Amino acid sequence: MECQSKEEPVLHIVVVGFHHKKGCQVEFSYPPIIPSAGHDSSTLPEEWKYLPFLALxxxxxxxxxxxxYFHLPPLDGQLKCVYGVSCYRQMEAKALKKREADVTRETVQKSVCVLSRLPLFGLIQAKLQLITHAYFEEKDFSQISILKELYDHMNRSLNCTSLEGSQIYLSLSARDLILHFKHKVLVLFKLILLEKKILFYVTPVKRLVETLMTILSLFPGMIEYGLADSSHYQTRRSISEDFSSPEIISADEESLSLFSTDITRTPKENEHRYDVNDPPDQSKPCNSTLDTHYIDARAEQQNLLDSSESEWETLEPHVMDEKESKMDIGHLEMFDADSGLPITVQPQSATGHGTLSTGLVSGLQEDQYGQPLAIFTKGYLCMPYMALQQHHLLSDINVRGFVSGATNVLFRQQRHLSDAVVDVSL
Incomplete structure (x- = not known):
């Protein structure tokens, strides 16, 4: 399969720390997430406001x-999911060579995170774990040169051709999955096909995300190309915003005026109004009038159908062929050539392997067999790890369903928000 993307696979290297007053916050990003804010800014775009709680x-x-492992929604102007891999560690504060004034606890917790365009979770994790270990061995978190080298190295070594080999499945074990769940793997597979709301619960996080991603690896091409829309969702507006719009207010005022007019009717004006609680009266002519109108309408519709059929039957064969050809041409003209979604035939490469093309309906990159399936699209989310701050997404009306992982016990207690809760620790 051909590699078409020329963009750098790694977007940012981010360091997230825990502040005793502010909680989790971004302490460093390279390149800066917001270019005008600088490397050490904790300011984040609205779409990525949960990044600190996902990374730590x-x-x-x-x-x-x-x-x-986690997913972030795309920023404005981007169309694909952003894949995050985070490795965090903690160490004793007294071991630091340079202790900042805001370090008041006995231990220091920090996370080094890679935000990538490619879902190479296992491969990135193997490299990132070594760098995180070396970063902590410096015992001075102001030494950021190793993080910049990591960014340059990953952009040189990773590209979209890495999705074609077995590297995409690094650290994922289908054997362990089958041994643990046995025949229930088929149940989980079908639940995802039916796009149900599925919540995985287990600690630690590494076991959780690897279990979830291993199940997704059973779907051909799902991890490589099927998760591009898995983090797209629209935020729900509050009820106060919905009912304070000018359209709603004007509609309410109009309905109120109609209601007040109906109340002020005289008894003579309302004596012929229909009441569902009144018994049917055979002496009233209203029922017969309705039946007559209904019969007349059906007779007129039948006459139109008969006349159109008779006209079609009397047409000469060459006239019918011309009409059919015009209909075919008109049908093809409905597809705009400039819409960006052409109808294409899946070609074969010189090596015999199918090439990828953009699906007409799903928008995903599909092979000649239509894989991957368009499951994680149109509001069906995939979140390998979900932070507690994202709990509202489970009940959001704009979220059609989800396959999510969590470690907080509050998620498991609210089982009514999910169709299935998978407790991997059992």
């Missing part, structure tokens, strides 16, 4: 180190 998950203090 709940209960991070209970583990010496761990790994997180």
């Amino acid at each position: 998950p709940d209960g991070a203090h209970n583990h010496q180190e761990d790994t997180v």
